[in-house]
Amino acid sequence: MRIAILTAGSRGDVQPYMALGSALRRAGHTVTLSALGIFERRIREAGLGFAPVPDLREFFQRREVQQTHIAFIRNPLMFPAKFLGVIRQARSLFTDMFTDLWQASREAEFVIASFMTFAGIDCAAKLNRPACLTFLQPMSPTVEFPMFFLPPGLTLGGRCNRLTHILAEKITWGVGLRSIYNPWRQQTLGFPPLSEYPLASFRTACVPTLYAYSPAVLSKPRDWPAWCHVTGYWFLDTPDGFRPPPSLLKFLDAGPPPVYIGFGSMTAENPQRLTRIALSALQMTGQRGILLSGWAGLSSARLPRSVFGLDDIPHDWLFPRMAAAVHHGGAGTTGAGLRAGIPNILTPFMFDQFGWGRILPHLGVGPKSIPAQELTAEKLAAAIQTAVTDTAMRERAADIGRSIRSEDGIACAIEILQNISDNHPTRR
Numbered sequence: 417m418r419i420a421i422l423t424a425g426s427r428g429d430v431q432p433y434m435a436l437g438s439a440l441r442r443a444g445h446t447v448t449l450s451a452l453g454i455f456e457r458r459i460r461e462a463g464l465g466f467a468p469v470p471d472l473r474e475f476f477q478r479r480e481v482q483q484t485h486i487a488f489i490r491n492p493l494m495f496p497a498k499f500l501g502v503i504r505q506a507r508s509l510f511t512d513m514f515t516d517l518w519q520a521s522r523e524a525e526f527v528i529a530s531f532m533t534f535a536g537i538d539c540a541a542k543l544n545r546p547a548c549l550t551f552l553q554p555m556s557p558t559v560e561f562p563m564f565f566l567p568p569g570l571t572l573g574g575r576c577n578r579l580t581h582i583l584a585e586k587i588t589w590g591v592g593l594r595s596i597y598n599p600w601r602q603q604t605l606g607f608p609p610l611s612e613y614p615l616a617s618f619r620t621a622c623v624p625t626l627y628a629y630s631p632a633v634l635s636k637p638r639d640w641p642a643w644c645h646v647t648g649y650w651f652l653d654t655p656d657g658f659r660p661p662p663s664l665l666k667f668l669d670a671g672p673p674p675v676y677i678g679f680g681s682m683t684a685e686n687p688q689r690l691t692r693i694a695l696s697a698l699q700m701t702g703q704r705g706i707l708l709s710g711w712a713g714l715s716s717a718r719l720p721r722s723v724f725g726l727d728d729i730p731h732d733w734l735f736p737r738m739a740a741a742v743h744h745g746g747a748g749t750t751g752a753g754l755r756a757g758i759p760n761i762l763t764p765f766m767f768d769q770f771g772w773g774r775i776l777p778h779l780g781v782g783p784k785s786i787p788a789q790e791l792t793a794e795k796l797a798a799a800i801q802t803a804v805t806d807t808a809m810r811e812r813a814a815d816i817g818r819s820i821r822s823e824d825g826i827a828c829a830i831e832i833l834q835n836i837s838d839n840h841p842t843r844r
Contacts, residue, residue, distance in 0.1 A: 428748025564771030648825025678708030757817020
């Protein structure tokens with residue numbers, strides 16, 4: 417079967433789909449993965465076809481985009497007006513992405529769409545092909561927790577929780593996305609305009625939906641329908657032949673496990689400030705550290721002997737060797753940290769990072785999250801001290817790690833995908 421997996425985003429957004437695609441290829445399917453051009457080499461090396469989508473990094477790194485989300489954190493009521501301006505700037509970028517997704521889907525016999533590539537579901541409908549939605553974070557409305565993108569410290573409950581999901585969709589659709597998606601949908605696919613957010617429309621149509629995180633971390637809400645599935649994580653493991661830098665091995669052998677600090681694909685207005693905070697917090701706690709530069713641009717120049725700087729390293733290799741991990745709370749990094757069985761300290765910048773920042777302390781596997789805009793050396797030092805000394809927290813993190821390592825989220829997902837394909841009208 418020819419399968420198109422549609423993604424768009426950073427490394428943490430793409431790796432789970434590379435893992436799924438690689439498993440599908442081993443099962444005998446032909447898989448094409450859409451992603452940013454920077455991932456083409458790695459995707460092709462995994463034996464998968466590649467289809468490009470526009471590079472969204474420049475857009476999300478714009479100062480006005482970051483300031484819009486900061487404004488949302490501080491005052492959600494001011495968000496719609498600011499968001500409208502940002503969406504208008506991205507009109508051509510998103511239209512181009514939808515068109516690229518259409519091209520990537522046209523030869524497929526099965527379409528797998530992700531959060532930012534939801535247009536793939538409509539593409540599959542136009543082609544009368546089976547399809548499913550997939551997410552790395554919970555997106556379906558529920559009474560059990562509020563919408564994952566909401567600011568930290570928000571305590572609601574019941575119907576109010578469900579309402580936050582609905583309102584977020586209505587705002588996103590009403591203040592900008594409708595004016596981009598509907599014209600493309602009409603002109604390219606010949607479909608009538610939607611009156612509601614596409615994800616809401618897909619729920620009405622009972623489009624199968626897979627959630628690629630562990631039920632040990634967040635179980636399926638009781639009010640989700642049967643066609644929503646929590647499969648477990650889709651991990652892309654480092655090849656057996658991986659060899660870390662000898663200097664890193666020497667550093668790790670020279671003392672107790674260090675604390676990892678890195679912010680992944682997040683961009684910082686002041687990377688020098690973030691670097692100073694990280695180094696000061698490590699010094700205050702007397703901990704050794706691994707500092708990952710990432711897109712945040714943390715500086716590895718003139719580091720103390722107790723801190724080792726890296727540009728890039730596979731999380732599945734590094735994290736089990738750490739005492740704790742400090743990171744932004746992206747879905748991929750969070751899953752890797754939990755799988756390693758170590759405490760995680762989240763410093764969310766935006767989007768679903770706030771949701772994971774609420775979940776992990778609730779599970780008892782990390783201290784209270786610290787929004788990046790509120791991060792100080794003192795706050796980070798206190799969190800690190802808790803993470804490395806709280807015995808109950810460390811035991812709970814180890815327990816969650818064992819549970820996650822015992823799961824096979826990819827095998828579960830493939831079984832569900834096969835059932836979807838077998839039961840589609842074109843397959844009967």
